[in-house]
Amino acid sequence: MDDLYEILGVKKDASDDEIKKAYRKIALKHHPDKGGSKEDEETFKKATAAYEVLGDKQKRQQYDQFGSAGFGGQGAGPGGFDFSNMNFNFGGQAGGFGDIFDSFFGGQAGARAKKGPQRGNDIEIVLSVNFEEAVFGTSKDVEVSRYETCSHCSGNGAEPGSEIKECTDCSGTGQQVKMQQTILGAIQTAVTCKTCSGRGKKAEKDCKTCSGEGREVKPNKIKVKVPEGINDKAVLRLKDQGEAGSQGGPYGDLFVHISVEPSKEFERVGDDIYTKQTIHVLQAILGDEIEVKTIHGNVKLKIPAGTESHKVFKITGKGVQKVGGSGKGDHKVKIVLEMPKKLSKAEKKHYAELAKEAKLDIDLPKGLFG
Numbered sequence: 400m401d402d403l404y405e406i407l408g409v410k411k412d413a414s415d416d417e418i419k420k421a422y423r424k425i426a427l428k429h430h431p432d433k434g435g436s437k438e439d440e441e442t443f444k445k446a447t448a449a450y451e452v453l454g455d456k457q458k459r460q461q462y463d464q465f466g467s468a469g470f471g472g473q474g475a476g477p478g479g480f481d482f483s484n485m486n487f488n489f490g491g492q493a494g495g496f497g498d499i500f501d502s503f504f505g506g507q508a509g510a511r512a513k514k515g516p517q518r519g520n521d522i523e524i525v526l527s528v529n530f531e532e533a534v535f536g537t538s539k540d541v542e543v544s545r546y547e548t549c550s551h552c553s554g555n556g557a558e559p560g561s562e563i564k565e566c567t568d569c570s571g572t573g574q575q576v577k578m579q580q581t582i583l584g585a586i587q588t589a590v591t592c593k594t595c596s597g598r599g600k601k602a603e604k605d606c607k608t609c610s611g612e613g614r615e616v617k618p619n620k621i622k623v624k625v626p627e628g629i630n631d632k633a634v635l636r637l638k639d640q641g642e643a644g645s646q647g648g649p650y651g652d653l654f655v656h657i658s659v660e661p662s663k664e665f666e667r668v669g670d671d672i673y674t675k676q677t678i679h680v681l682q683a684i685l686g687d688e689i690e691v692k693t694i695h696g697n698v699k700l701k702i703p704a705g706t707e708s709h710k711v712f713k714i715t716g717k718g719v720q721k722v723g724g725s726g727k728g729d730h731k732v733k734i735v736l737e738m739p740k741k742l743s744k745a746e747k748k749h750y751a752e753l754a755k756e757a758k759l760d761i762d763l764p765k766g767l768f769g
């Protein structure tokens with residue numbers, strides 16, 4: 400089946416504006432009101448269906464991520480998109496794409512099909528964790544102000560004891576039909592019924608708490624479990640922790656964007672941890688055993704005699720737990736040699752003797768051996 404981007408003739412990374420322009424061009428050329436062929440109508444339908452998805456930020460993201468499978472079209476084949484699911488109507492009744500014409504012709508509010516319960520919005524938040532919390536995992540309470548199902552009416556929008564009846568202003572259709580003059584001729588559009596907000600039903604008495612919306616804004620504490628080894632800029636998705644839908648619709652999701660604060664001692668690259676450690680030049684010359692601080696505690700490391708500056712030693716398995724995998728990364732320590740600066744007279748003597756031993760022709764300060 401067709402790719403939605405191909406239908407509109409745009410690239411996958413097209414801007415919202417490019418998508419809108421591309422659709423507009425196709426719509427103007429193939430609009431059924433221009434009396435074109437059956438193919439014109441088909442082209443127009445497909446473009447409109449594609450625009451319904453790609454013209455909506457959230458739907459587009461969903462499509463990019465899951466393909467058309469994310470839209471649950473019953474007749475859609477694998478990788479396909481179900482056009483039969485779209486609501487088209489020309490000339491007669493109100494169509495299902497009022498929002499698009501709205502944005503083109505600056506017309507009335509959208510003529511959507513009757514509004515049933517709607518899924519709540521997703522919420523996106525940023526959660527800061529420090530370096531150790533990211534490495535070992537943590538659990539944090541975040542406070543999110545969000546729509547929740549109204550506790551007074553349990554989400555149906557009616558004051559308890561009041562009956563829910565068909566809206567008399569729209570006879571239960573949720574829409575009121577209007578004629579509109581456009582550059583393509585007269586288009587019949589429908590606007591959402593103001594009385595029932597497009598639901599087609601109305602309570603005799605709206606719920607006092609939520610004014611019939613079925614949900615209310617409440618501050619909410621949510622526990623976010625940050626898994627061990629999480630990376631900076633990772634995104635956690637907490638299903639159904641977003642906003643409550645209207646009229647008892649399902650909850651949206653909560654997306655938690657992780658921001659990891661850097662550490663002063665440790666640097667992380669993938670699952671490996673890097674540190675720097677300074678040792679005395681004599682330790683490097685003679686060899687030694689030193690203690691290296693890792694995120695899992697101190698570890699003994701053998702420095703072989705003759706170690707050069709900036710040599711990196713690997714301590715296996717002392718890095719970060721691999722997310723979704725087994726095992727850990729490594730700790731890598733870079734050895735930096737420190738030159739002794741203020742030497743005592745005795746020390747100078749020893750070094751000078753070493754220089755002689757090494758047959759180095761050094762211009763020694765006078766009086767060192769006198």
Ligand SMILES: [Zn+2]
Pocket residue numbers: 549550551552553554556557606607608609610611612613614
């Ligand atoms: Zn309520």
Ligand SMILES: [Zn+2]
Pocket residue numbers: 566567568569570571572573574592593594595596597598599600
């Ligand atoms: Zn109504």
